[in-house]
Amino acid sequence: xxxxxxxxxxxxxxxxxxxxxxxxxxxxxxxxxxxxxxxxxxxxxxxxxxxxxxxxxxxxxxxxxxxxxxxxxxxxxxxxxxxxxxxxxxxxxxxxxxxxxxxxxxxxxxxxxxxxxxxxxxxxxxxxxxxxxxxxxxxxxxxxxxxxxxxxxxxxxxxxxxxxxxxxxxxxxxxxxxxxxxxxxxxxxxxxxxxxxxxxxxxxxxxxxxxxxxxxxxxxxxxxxxxxxxxxxxxxxxxxxxxxxxxxxxxxxxxxxxxxxxxxxxxxxxxxxxxxxxxxxxxxxxxxxxxxxxxxxxxxxxxxxxxxxxxxxxxxxxxxxxxxxxxxxxxxxxxxxxxxxxxxxxxxxx
Amino acid sequence: xxxxxxxxxxxxxxxxxxxxxxxxxxxxxxxxxxxxxxxxxxxxxxxxxxxxxxxxxxxxxxxxxxxxxxxxxxxxxxxxxxxxxxxxxxxxxxxxxxxxxxxxxxxxxxxxxxxxxxxxxxxxxxxxxxxxxxxxxxxxxxxxxxxxxxxxxxxxxxxxxxxxxxxxxxxxxxxxxxxxxxxxxxxxxxxxxxxxxxxxxxxxxxxxxxxxxxxxxxxxxxxxxxxxxxxxxxxxxxxxxxxxxxxxxxxxxxxxxxxxxxxxxxxxxxxxxxxxxxxxxxxxxxxxxxxxxxxxxxxxxxxxxxxxxxxxxxxxxxxxxxxxxxxxxxxxxxxxxxxxxxxxxxxxx
Numbered sequence: 001x002x003x004x005x006x007x008x009x010x011x012x013x014x015x016x017x018x019x020x021x022x023x024x025x026x027x028x029x030x031x032x033x034x035x036x037x038x039x040x041x042x043x044x045x046x047x048x049x050x051x052x053x054x055x056x057x058x059x060x061x062x063x064x065x066x067x068x069x070x071x072x073x074x075x076x077x078x079x080x081x082x083x084x085x086x087x088x089x090x091x092x093x094x095x096x097x098x099x100x101x102x103x104x105x106x107x108x109x110x111x112x113x114x115x116x117x118x119x120x121x122x123x124x125x126x127x128x129x130x131x132x133x134x135x136x137x138x139x140x141x142x143x144x145x146x147x148x149x150x151x152x153x154x155x156x157x158x159x160x161x162x163x164x165x166x167x168x169x170x171x172x173x174x175x176x177x178x179x180x181x182x183x184x185x186x187x188x189x190x191x192x193x194x195x196x197x198x199x200x201x202x203x204x205x206x207x208x209x210x211x212x213x214x215x216x217x218x219x220x221x222x223x224x225x226x227x228x229x230x231x232x233x234x235x236x237x238x239x240x241x242x243x244x245x246x247x248x249x250x251x252x253x254x255x256x257x258x259x260x261x262x263x264x265x266x267x268x269x270x271x272x273x274x275x276x277x278x279x280x281x282x283x284x285x286x287x288x289x290x291x292x293x294x295x296x297x298x299x300x301x302x303x304x305x306x307x308x309x310x311x312x313x314x315x316x317x318x319x320x321x322x323x324x325x326x327x328x329x330x331x332x333x334x335x336x337x338x339x340x341x342x343x344x345x346x347x348x349x350x
Numbered sequence: 351x352x353x354x355x356x357x358x359x360x361x362x363x364x365x366x367x368x369x370x371x372x373x374x375x376x377x378x379x380x381x382x383x384x385x386x387x388x389x390x391x392x393x394x395x396x397x398x399x400x401x402x403x404x405x406x407x408x409x410x411x412x413x414x415x416x417x418x419x420x421x422x423x424x425x426x427x428x429x430x431x432x433x434x435x436x437x438x439x440x441x442x443x444x445x446x447x448x449x450x451x452x453x454x455x456x457x458x459x460x461x462x463x464x465x466x467x468x469x470x471x472x473x474x475x476x477x478x479x480x481x482x483x484x485x486x487x488x489x490x491x492x493x494x495x496x497x498x499x500x501x502x503x504x505x506x507x508x509x510x511x512x513x514x515x516x517x518x519x520x521x522x523x524x525x526x527x528x529x530x531x532x533x534x535x536x537x538x539x540x541x542x543x544x545x546x547x548x549x550x551x552x553x554x555x556x557x558x559x560x561x562x563x564x565x566x567x568x569x570x571x572x573x574x575x576x577x578x579x580x581x582x583x584x585x586x587x588x589x590x591x592x593x594x595x596x597x598x599x600x601x602x603x604x605x606x607x608x609x610x611x612x613x614x615x616x617x618x619x620x621x622x623x624x625x626x627x628x629x630x631x632x633x634x635x636x637x638x639x640x641x642x643x644x645x646x647x648x649x650x651x652x653x654x655x656x657x658x659x660x661x662x663x664x665x666x667x668x669x670x671x672x673x674x675x676x677x678x679x680x681x682x683x684x685x686x687x688x689x690x691x692x693x694x695x696x697x698x699x
Binding site for chain 2: 120126143
């Protein structure tokens with residue numbers, strides 16, 4: 001508690017979440033987000049670098065006497081990519097990651113060409129639409145807010161496209177925006193590191209923070225990053241479904257009820273149990289997320305990396321996943337950070 | 351005939367007007383902006399339904415009484431219920447499609463922000479993914495903890511608005527509410543520029559989007575011989591639509607219709623628009639689909655009948671958060687409507 005007044009408070013955490021969430025960073029194009037996250041980490045260590053798309057930062061002296069922990073969250077967010085440009089200057093696009101095309105009509109996007117050019121996803125007026133149909137995968141066209149010449153000069157095939165929906169603050173510390181999955185996870189890890197107050201060598205673990213690329217395309221960044229890091233214990237911090245109208249309560253956590261601790265056959269039960277026990281013993285709100293196989297998070301990669309590592313998934317509950325209006329509660333992010341920091345200090349799991 | 355177009359003023363007015371929130375029935379802030387802008391240039395009165403009737407004094411009396419009209423209201427959302435979990439049920443005000451609302455941020459009239467969420471795509475069946483949303487299933491999440499918490503911030507009947515901001519680049523403008531703030535902006539510019547040599551009545555009307563209601567009362571009040579309705583109209587010149595289905599095309603000039611679902615326009619005025627556009631060397635087009643309608647529907651059958659014409663800016667994605675227009679079409683709409691007004695007011699029609 002010695003440095004408490006110097007530590008990141010909830011308002012600063014919210015600002016950090018928003019700062020990271022609003023950065024570009026569609027899968028495969030995470031450079032801006034990576035640079036931002038690296039600069040955030042350089043406040044805590046001088047050993048931060050970007051390697052093959054992943055941000056990697058080491059903390060504490062690694063030795064055979066201490067287990068090595070990997071803290072991971074993914075950099076990338078879902079988006080689209082330019083696949084062709086019509087003669088009239090419309091941009092045809094395909095999805096990157098799992099997107100809900102029901103929300104596409106007249107959505108505002110940013111095309112990251114040689115410069116950023118705004119666009120609107122084309123939609124037919126009601127009288128030309130077939131009843132209650134949703135646009136097909138091969139019908140995604142974007143209307144750039146620009147003229148034909150500029151479009152052909154500035155936009156190329158393969159340029160990335162993100163939803164242009166910067167974060168805003170809702171009531172009760174909740175945040176709404178397009179890039180919260182998994183930027184709130186990144187913020188939770190930074191917050192956890194922040195709360196260690198610079199004391200890394202005295203911890204029972206050495207650890208590496210990785211902000212990994214291309215999770216939405218099949219945990220690819222996690223796969224190559226973990227190979228180099230070769231951790232003994234891996235903690236994947238991601239988001240999971242928070243209950244909202246239309247969702248099944250049996251399959252969801254709830255906002256403001258704390259970190260969702262993952263339990264799954266593919267995760268290390270002892271590791272999950274440590275988090276549960278610690279939360280219970282210290283009256284830290286938490287929730288359980290039970291899965292019946294793998295998790296769909298980077299933990300699936302970490303657990304089978306090289307000769308394997310004990311892995312757990314900690315999830316921040318999030319509503320309206322993969323839409324431009326995702327919602328999280330800053331308190332959940334903070335509670336997740338608290339669990340991570342406590343784990344690093346305890347050293348119970350070997 | 352050459353017409354001076356103050357493009358800077360037109361752009362400035364449009365941006366200011368579009369940024370104001372004013373759905374049908376809540377046009378107050380738009381009305382205030384209009385009265386503040388032209389209050390000292392016109393003799394203004396406000397009707398019981400909130401329309402502004404602005405009597406402009408030109409240098410000469412007009413041969414015929416002309417009413418130039420645009421509507422102040424935009425489409426929006428209205429809160430119809432508050433759920434136990436603190437979310438707000440909503441319905442549309444005017445013709446908004448649910449798929450243009452889902453998955454984006456909105457601003458409540460009190461200024462607080464909200465998300466119109468959707469359950470995660472991961473948890474939907476293939477069938478559900480292919481079914482367009484309906485307003486029934488939509489709600490606004492303002493971050494409230496429960497019903498009581500939400501009730502501190504929101505009341506039933508509160509409006510909510512699109513939040514997409516305003517963009518202008520390379521001759522293209524993107525904003526909410528271009529329908530029909532474009533018409534309002536053109537009228538304000540005509541007044542501020544003293545563009546008309548004759549007396550003229552300008553009406554800024556309410557409740558167009560829910561059934562041409564303000565215009566009906568304003569037309570009765572103004573009792574004109576002629577009416578010129580300034581609008582934004584659906585353009586579908588996008589991929590997946592071709593030929594006549596495009597209705598009209600951005601960059602091809604103002605749209606003057608001969609017929610829509612509400613009006614058979616005065617044929618002489620329609621022909622006049624064609625001739626004036628030719629004389630001025632500006633583009634002009636007509637719609638290739640008989641669809642939609644505007645305040646002309648109410649105005650042309652007001653009292654004993656009003657000879658009516660509508661000049662519209664072609665607009666993609668009308669009634670969505672992201673209307674898109676071409677600047678030149680907007681400027682030319684100003685020029686063409688001004689030229690028509692002069693012809694009518696001078697008694698040459």
